[in-house]
Amino acid sequence: MSATPERTTSATTAPVASEPVLLSVRDLTTTFATNAGPLRAVDGVSFDLGREEVLGVVGESGSGKTVLSRTIMGLLARSRVTVSGSVRLDGVEIVGASENAMRQLWSTRVAMVFQDPMTSLNPVMRVGHQIDEVLRVRLGLSRTAARARSLELLSLVGIPSPAERYRAYPGQLSGGMRQRVVIAIALAGAPALLLADEPTTGLDVTIQAQILNLLDDLTARLHMSVVLVTHDLGVVATRTSRIMVMYAGRVVESGPTADVFADHRMPYTRALLECSPRVSNAPHTRLAAIPGRPPNLAALPAGCSFAPRCAYATERCHREVPALVETTTPGHQYACWNPLPARGGPRP
Amino acid sequence: MTTPAPAGVGPAALLSVRDLTVTFGRGAHAVSAVDAVSFDIVAGETLGLVGESGCGKSTTGRALMRIVTPTAGTVELDGVDITHQRGRALRRTRTRMQMIFQDPISSLNPRRRVRDIVAEPLDCWRQMRGPERDAFIDDLLLKVGIDPLTHGDRYPRSFSGGQCQRISIARSLAMRPQLLICDEMVSALDVSVQAQILNLLEDLKAQYGLTLLFIAHDLAVVKNVSDRVAVMYLGRLCEIGPSTTLYESPAHPYTTYLLGAALEADPTSRARPDVLEGEPPSPLNPPSGCRFRTRCPRASDRCASETPALREVAPGHRVACHFPLVRVVDDGA
Numbered sequence: 001m002s003a004t005p006e007r008t009t010s011a012t013t014a015p016v017a018s019e020p021v022l023l024s025v026r027d028l029t030t031t032f033a034t035n036a037g038p039l040r041a042v043d044g045v046s047f048d049l050g051r052e053e054v055l056g057v058v059g060e061s062g063s064g065k066t067v068l069s070r071t072i073m074g075l076l077a078r079s080r081v082t083v084s085g086s087v088r089l090d091g092v093e094i095v096g097a098s099e100n101a102m103r104q105l106w107s108t109r110v111a112m113v114f115q116d117p118m119t120s121l122n123p124v125m126r127v128g129h130q131i132d133e134v135l136r137v138r139l140g141l142s143r144t145a146a147r148a149r150s151l152e153l154l155s156l157v158g159i160p161s162p163a164e165r166y167r168a169y170p171g172q173l174s175g176g177m178r179q180r181v182v183i184a185i186a187l188a189g190a191p192a193l194l195l196a197d198e199p200t201t202g203l204d205v206t207i208q209a210q211i212l213n214l215l216d217d218l219t220a221r222l223h224m225s226v227v228l229v230t231h232d233l234g235v236v237a238t239r240t241s242r243i244m245v246m247y248a249g250r251v252v253e254s255g256p257t258a259d260v261f262a263d264h265r266m267p268y269t270r271a272l273l274e275c276s277p278r279v280s281n282a283p284h285t286r287l288a289a290i291p292g293r294p295p296n297l298a299a300l301p302a303g304c305s306f307a308p309r310c311a312y313a314t315e316r317c318h319r320e321v322p323a324l325v326e327t328t329t330p331g332h333q334y335a336c337w338n339p340l341p342a343r344g345g346p347r348p
Numbered sequence: 349m350t351t352p353a354p355a356g357v358g359p360a361a362l363l364s365v366r367d368l369t370v371t372f373g374r375g376a377h378a379v380s381a382v383d384a385v386s387f388d389i390v391a392g393e394t395l396g397l398v399g400e401s402g403c404g405k406s407t408t409g410r411a412l413m414r415i416v417t418p419t420a421g422t423v424e425l426d427g428v429d430i431t432h433q434r435g436r437a438l439r440r441t442r443t444r445m446q447m448i449f450q451d452p453i454s455s456l457n458p459r460r461r462v463r464d465i466v467a468e469p470l471d472c473w474r475q476m477r478g479p480e481r482d483a484f485i486d487d488l489l490l491k492v493g494i495d496p497l498t499h500g501d502r503y504p505r506s507f508s509g510g511q512c513q514r515i516s517i518a519r520s521l522a523m524r525p526q527l528l529i530c531d532e533m534v535s536a537l538d539v540s541v542q543a544q545i546l547n548l549l550e551d552l553k554a555q556y557g558l559t560l561l562f563i564a565h566d567l568a569v570v571k572n573v574s575d576r577v578a579v580m581y582l583g584r585l586c587e588i589g590p591s592t593t594l595y596e597s598p599a600h601p602y603t604t605y606l607l608g609a610a611l612e613a614d615p616t617s618r619a620r621p622d623v624l625e626g627e628p629p630s631p632l633n634p635p636s637g638c639r640f641r642t643r644c645p646r647a648s649d650r651c652a653s654e655t656p657a658l659r660e661v662a663p664g665h666r667v668a669c670h671f672p673l674v675r676v677v678d679d680g681a
Contacts, residue, residue, distance in 0.1 A: 060538040174627050175401075204400035204565065206624040209609035213623055231538065234611030258615045275543035277568040279610050283394075283591045284550060285572050289543035293508055 022225045023049040023072070023193055028085035028095070030064075030071045036298040041067040043249035044085070049193070054219060054226045056236030056257065058272075059246035062294045065229045068246070069195045072227070073112050074102040089193060107138045107189030115198035117178035121170040127181045128154070128166030134188040153184040158214055176207035183214065190222065197229045212239055233276055237261065242331070245269050248295050248305035251324065255332030265327060265339035268306045304337065312338040360427075361388035362559050363412070363445075363527055367421035370404070370411050379631045381407040383583040384421065386658070389527070394553070394560040396574030396591065398567060398606070402628060404583040405563045409529045412561070413447050414438060425527070443473065446520035450532035452512035456504040462489070462515055463500040469522040485522075491555070492518045492548060510541035514548065521556060528553075529561045534569060546573060567610040571595055576664070579603050582628055582639040585658065589665030599667035599674045602640045638669070646671045 030042040042064045049055050059065045070076055072087055074094055087094040089109060094102070114120040122130055128150050135146040147166075154162035157180040170178055179199065186194060196215065200208040216239060219226050228240055236243050236257065244254040245268065253266040264270050274288040292309045295301060301308055307317040316337050324333040327342065370382040382404040389395045399405045410416045412423055414430070422431045430441050449455045456465055467485045470476050476484055486496040492514040494500070504512055513533060520528060530549070534542040550573065553560060564570050570577055571591055578588040579600065587600040598604045605624035611617075626643050629635055638656050641647035650670050658666040661674050 060540060176627055205567065205609040205611075206400060206605060207627065208611075209623045210625075213620060216620075232611065233539075233613035237611065237613050237615045238617060261613070261615045272539065273613055275540050276613050277543070277546070277566070277572040279568045279571050279595060279607065279612060281568070281572050283571065283573070283575055286550070287543035287547055287572065289547050290540040291544075293510060293541055294538065 020050055021048045022051050022053075022090060023227075024086070024088045025049075025072070026086040026088075028068070028071060028087060029083070030067050030076065031082045031084075033080045033082070034298060038082075039298045040249055040300075041297060042071060045246075045249075045251055046085075047244060047251070047254065049225050049227065051192075051225055052219070052223055053242065054228060054240045056240035056243040057227060057229045057246060058231065058233060058236055058243055060231060060272075060294050062248065062297060063246040064249035064297075065231075065246050066197055067249075069112065069197050069227060069229050073106075073110060073195055074099075075112075107134055107186075107191060109189075109191055110193040110195065111186035111189060111191040112195040112197065113179075113182055113186050113199045115201050117175060117182045118170065120182055121178060123170050125169070126167050127170060127173065127178075128168075130181070131185050131188055134185055138189050149188070150184075153188060154181070156187070156218070157181070157184045158210070159184075174207075175203055176210065179203065179207075179211055180214070183211075183218070187218065187222065192224060194219070194224050194226045195229070196226060198231070199228070200235065201230070201232070208235075215239075233273060245272070248297060248300060250305065250321075250335065251333075252306065252336070253332075253334040254324075255327070255329060259329050259332050263327075263329070263332075263343040265334040265342065266336045267310050267312050267338075267340060269334075270340060271309075304335070312340075314338060360390070361424075362391040362426060363389040363561070364424040364427075365408075365412070365421070366424075368408065368411055368418055368423065369420040370407050370416055371419040377632070380583050380634060381631060382411060382418075383634075385580070385583075385585050386421075387578055387585065387588055389559055389561060391526070391559050392557060393575045394562055394573050396570035396577040397561060397563045397580065398565065398570050398577060399580035400565060400606075400628065402582070402631060403580040405565075405580050406531050408580070409447065409531050409561060409563050413442065413445060413529060415447075443469070443523040444525050445527040445529060446523070446525040447529045447531060448513070448516050448520050448533045450535055452509050452516055452533075452536065453504060455516055456512055458504050461501050461503060462494065462507075463496065465504070465515060466518045466522055469519065473523070475523075488518045488521060489515075491521075491552065493544075494518070508541075510537050510545060513537065513545055517545075517548070517552065521552065524556065525558070527559045527561065529563070531563045532565065533562075535564060535566060542569070549573065567595075567607060568612075579606065582631060582634055584639055585668060586640065587665075587667045587669075588658070589662070589667075593662060593665050597674055599661045599665065599672040600640075600669050601644050601646055601671075601673065604673060 026046050028042055028045045032039045032041055045068060057065045071083055083095050131150040131153055132146040135141045135149050151162045154165055159165050159180050200211050230236060240257050243257050243260050244251050247268050253264060253269045271290045275290055290309050295305055303318045303320055304322055307313040322335040322337050324335045326333055366386050367384045368382055369384055372379045372381055385408060397405045411418045418431060422429055433441055463485055466488060470481055489496040489500060494514055534545050562573050574591045577591045577594050579586045581602050587603050598607055608622050629642055635642050636652055637654055638651040641651040656668045656670050658668045660666050661672055
């Protein structure tokens with residue numbers, strides 16, 4: 001029996017907390033070559049993510065939030081995708097890195113939790129072996145050491161009777177349990193950055209609350225930074241320190257979570273907040289629906305992408321793309337020609 | 349289209365469900381999907397039916413439509429027992445109640461034009477022909493926000509999810525039903541589109557005098573459309589009552605957890621709700637007595653031995669719990 005303690009592995013993966021910024025994204029653009037021409041799914045996105053910071057990325061389908069996380073992870077097929085700009089993880093450039101170079105980062109520096117826990121697990125492999133695989137391939141653990149560490153990880157993510165579940169196939173577990181296994185796999189290499197793409201979509205509300213609490217606890221305990229991608233404003237409201245609202249591939253507003261919720265300047269942010277049904281609403285409350293639907297990325301309108309659905313759009317909005325501008329609150333930016341007045345200011 | 353109310357008992361129910369039970373399989377493999385569920389839906393109201401996956405809310409809706417056969421219990425539509433109807437009588441009944449499903453794209457035939465999809469119920473019943481039929485369909489499409497001139501002859505694939513759901517709604521209204529059963533009809537849609545569809549549903553409900561059974565897992569959506577809400581857990585009804593009462597003072601411990609886990613888009617709301625631990629037990633082998641007792645902090649021996657009946661805690665607010673969170677005003681009866 002091998003006596004390798006799991007600590008030998010954590011020594012190689014311990015975070016080097018030298019710089020305050022873990023992830024630095026500059027002018028990131030992801031373009032897909034489609035039959036209908038180039039499609040810019042992510043368009044000039046820039047942001048910094050500090051250590052142990054949780055950033056929420058919010059948007060509807062087609063807003064580019066998922067492509068953004070996959071670009072950072074380096075998961076997109078290189079043949080039909082062009083990525084420009086810069087993504088630096090702990091100073092290491094990811095854009096243009098070879099697949100081999102990415103392999104060195106996956107799991108030990110950056111890991112991802114996907115939306116659908118059924119399709120992100122191998123259905124014909126015991127879940128324990130799927131965790132072992134990461135530990136053996138990425139960290140070079142022996143079979144015995146990997147098994148011991150897998151059992152620890154299973155209990156870390158709150159799976160009852162881990163020894164039994166270790167031998168289970170994904171199909172024998174509930175959706176919530178499968179998502180816990182996916183999280184265990186993501187945490188196996190003790191990554192500094194966790195990308196969570198809709199980690200609770202499709203789960204029941206009570207299970208969603210369990211998983212979000214688990215992610216909260218683990219990020220604090222393991223000193224991870226998290227990018228939480230979701231369509232649900234309720235998920236980011238209390239779980240993130242900063243949020244970034246995306247629309248048609250661009251960031252339209254970003255800032256400290258409380259500030260963006262209370263003092264948003266971009267009409268889309270307001271529309272998104274107002275069209276969400278609330279538990280506190282009276283029955284038959286009429287929702288402030290946004291007319292139209294998210295634009296087709298292959299045929300984006302000129303100017304601001306939200307202009308065709310915006311109540312405040314003027315002629316300039318249809319002509320020129322607004323750039324992100326700073327508000328008086330540090331770190332709060334918006335991209336709009338006709339912003340909503342700052343809180344306390346006159347209503348339009 | 350309201351049913352005249354019998355003297356002194358308030359408005360009569362359009363749909364009356366008594367002890368509805370659906371069991372799949374037999375013997376050791378029997379899954380009790382719905383167990384003795386009873387409720388009424390009054391003409392013109394919206395009853396929301398909430399619960400987590402596997403609680404039997406969709407099976408309840410399907411059993412009402414007779415897509416699955418109830419194992420026991422009765423379903424009455426307008427005073428007529430439809431539980432054992434067959435053949436033409438059942439088909440006739442189904443024109444009075446229609447269902448809208450979750451996945452708007454797969455519930456439309458990809459090889460038929462939108463106009464024909466919406467007209468199919470009429471064509472089946474040979475209700476209208478020629479220009480009268482065409483005008484009726486155009487009108488229906490306009491009412492759900494689809495332009496019949498530019499979009500009527502297209503196939504479902506050229507529509508977005510929200511538009512497909514509009515087409516499903518138009519089809520369901522073609523036979524002028526009294527009752528619509530909406531099963532997770534907005535859960536696959538983006539929030540901005542979801543709001544449009546919910547508003548459309550409210551408009552059509554008023555216009556056509558519809559009665560709705562709105563099945564969904566999203567508590568905020570259900571609150572926004574429902575007059576009354578019923579909560580299910582593992583095949584049984586836990587609690588039913590007026591939406592505002594039920595959301596403000598839930599009587600069943602499960603309802604409290606369910607509401608506590610609902611996330612509000614508000615950073616000042618409580619960050620860490622009391623989380624319900626564990627997961628629902630298997631419906632193959634449900635707990636004795638109250639089915640929630642294995643996860644309930646208030647459970648006692650009585651909960652294991654005795655199945656709690658629905659009791660009234662306030663006018664119209666009934667709960668199936670031995671130890672409800674609000675005081676019972678009218679014990680039993």
